[in-house]
Amino acid sequence: METRIELSKSKIVFMFLGALAFVAASIWFLTNPEKFAKVFFNLDFAVYTIAILGISFFGLIAVLLFKKIFNSKPGILINSAGITDNSSALSAGFIPWEDISAIESKRITNQKFIIIILKKPENYLEKIQNKFKQRAMQMNYKMSNSPINISANSLKISFDDLYEVLNKALSENSKTV
Template sequence: MNNKIEIQLSKTKIILLLIGSLAFVIAGVFFILNPEMFSRSIFGNQLIVRIIGISAILFFGLCLIFISRKLFDNRIGFIIDDKGITDNSNAFDIGLIEWEDIVRIETLQIASTKLIMIDTIKPEKYIDRAKNGMMKKVMQSNYKMYGSPISISTNALKIKHNELEAILLKEFAIRQG
């Protein structure tokens, strides 16, 4: 079998994610500069408002950096081939996930976000591929909470969640033979 499925990054979705992250960074700045506006009506304490503002700036500022990189990334977002799955759509960028390492593919829903979880017999192999310590910690946390360090989101891809899930399940079934 020599079929290769390639799914492009969606620049439109990436721009929307960028705008959303920027909005939260701006909101964080307002929380820090004007805590009295928010402490009276919502939170009741200016210190809590400032802590929320700082947290928003740090978290969504990091998101802005990763999303900006994806906006100018010209690689294929997601590849399925005879070797396995390569997900270039997120910040983890762990390379090829080999079919022989995959034991299950399932959807996990957290609030309104759907993720495709890839259960593997070698989770440490993929955790060790993380590019930096922060990503490694996130993958370890995912493994502890959800049973897999590998999660796939279609948030930056030109495909819907259900479509990608169906393709992955079909291709996985073929490889299981």
């Protein structure tokens, strides 16, 4: 049996618009530093630095979200072989059941994540070609003891339901592994 959990295009569009709003605010900072310098001890360079970081970070997020809007793959695919994660920019791709030792939930900076506890997490970190993605997954590993953290934010399912579905699938499929 196969379970498909689709990406929520409306949630992704909402996050995309939020990222664009932060880019716009950062551009406003950059073009009007005198309005914001008082907040930063009259240091224009601090305003410029924050503006450039904001444009860079939220611009990257906006690009990644824009690509997800047009992605037709399911956010999560669960079958007898394993889990295929396509839920975010840090998606892990295919994770076979035999690589998973547990599925846990954890709150990190006010957001709930499903943590896929791997038997050999270093194998997943080593195979990542993109250095930005590798660094971000290493940070995940330090915070949660796993490089693979899944949020329901971009999915058409609640966090609790996703957690239940994944644990049920792990229980059913770990018997066959």
